[in-house]
Amino acid sequence: MQNDVIVVGGSYAGMAAALQLLRARRSVLVIDAGLRRNRFASHSHGFLGQDGVDPAEIAAKARAQLGAYPTLTWIDGHAEAAAGSKDAFTVTMADGVRQEGRRLLFAVGVTDRLPEIDGVAERWGRSIFHCPYCHGYELDRGRIGVIATGPMSVHQAQLIPEWGEVTFFTNGAVTLDEAASGDLKARGITIEDTHITRIEGHADVLLADGRSLSFAGLFTASRNAPATPIAASLGCEIEETPVGTQIRTDAAKETTVPGAFACGDAARAPHSVSLAVGDGAWAGAQLHRSLVF
Template identity: 70%
Template sequence: MKYDVIVIGGSYSGMAAALQLLRARRSVLIVDAGRRRNRAAAHSHGFLAQDGADPADIARVARKQLEAYATLSWRDGEAVSATGEKDAFEVVLDDRSQHYARRLLLATGVSDTLPNIPGLQDRWGRSVFHCPYCHGYELQLGQIGVIATGPMSIHQAQMLPEWGRVTFFLNGALELDAAAAKDLAGRGVCVEATSIASIEGHADVVLADGRQLPFAGLFTAPRNAPSSLIAQVVGCDLIETPFGTQIGTIDSKETSVRGVYACGDAARSPHSVSLAVGDGAWAGAQLHRSLILPAL
């Protein structure tokens, strides 16, 4: 069969988009590779009515609600190829099955490239974070470390004193000019120039000179890129942002390829569950609009 829309990515933004389409009685296939970005986190915060919920539970309940709509199909797997044009797309999955649709929606999420510090990756989503609105409150105004990755990290260090006492680790990633150093000092931020050797314990920073500094939590700004190559395969333009690479879209969430849309972390920044859901809902409505107004 030919679906109205194939959604590649079954996390928050993809499901939010699908919900709008299903409620318009459109046929939707969701293809999900099962790699939610926040799968390591035990709690999701800042999402209205779901504050403190397990992110896996939010995804599970959302899928169950979508499955109540008769026009939904769901395939667990990865899209490895996408070809065609508006009203005539073909998607091939990793099991070699072929699926057809009038429109495509890329909601693949992103992968995070963290600083190459032993122990950091193991604590990602547990005691190492990127979003203070999502995880700052639970640190109870304790000691917070910010690990620099580039100029955007200055903004992170400027914000985080709202949530605790901040130490900013330059770690060889940047040099502060006089204005930035003065601003951070005025916010009570301690700047540490010694390189980091490793992260141990809950969130203990071990420095190259042997000092070990304990923290309630650590923050860093990873470089992001779409977690799947499917956008490049289908020919969508990618754009560079201060956060990394994302799929370029216009206001309607359509990409540079007519009939292919993108939403969520892979197509917007900054990132959070709330913002991904909102972006997905908008993309779903715009996709429906394109189906009933073909000139768009």
């Protein structure tokens, strides 16, 4: 059976796109590996109407609503590779089964490459974050640490004082010139050049000189890449961004391979649930138009 659209990735962006297509009575196959990027977080913030809700609950409710549409097929599984061209795409599953579709949509999300500091991965999404709009308010204007990963971390540190008293850990990842150092200090930011040994407790930063500094929360800029190379396997161009790599798309969310589209964190920056949903809704509408015209 050939589907109108195969959506690879059934998180927020993928489901938002699928909803537009299902409401146009198109046949949609969603293939989902079940690894939401925010699966480590207990609450989602900044998404209108869902502020403070468990992200797993948001995802489950959305999937249940999609299930009311008779033209949806949902497969829990891994899509390994994509091939073909417009109107004749195939997606090969991990078990070898091949799915066929006229259009493809990659909503695969991203992986986060975190600073190689002991204790960071265990606290990611719990007391160490990337987005202050998603998590800053709950820190209640307490002490906040920003761990540098590169030059973009300076911008992150400049922004964070909106949410609390900030210490910027350069950690050997960035060298501040006089202008940057002066700007940070003018914003009331403490600059800490001593290397971090590990993160302990809730958000306690242990330094190489033996000091331990406690914070309400920590922020860091992870490096991102599409969570799976499936778009690249089809020949879609992958582009560099200030925060990593993403699938290149045009204004209609079409990739460099005609008939193949991409949306969500894997195809845009910055990242949040609300931005992913909006991007997915737009991609779904544009996909539908490509089938009509």
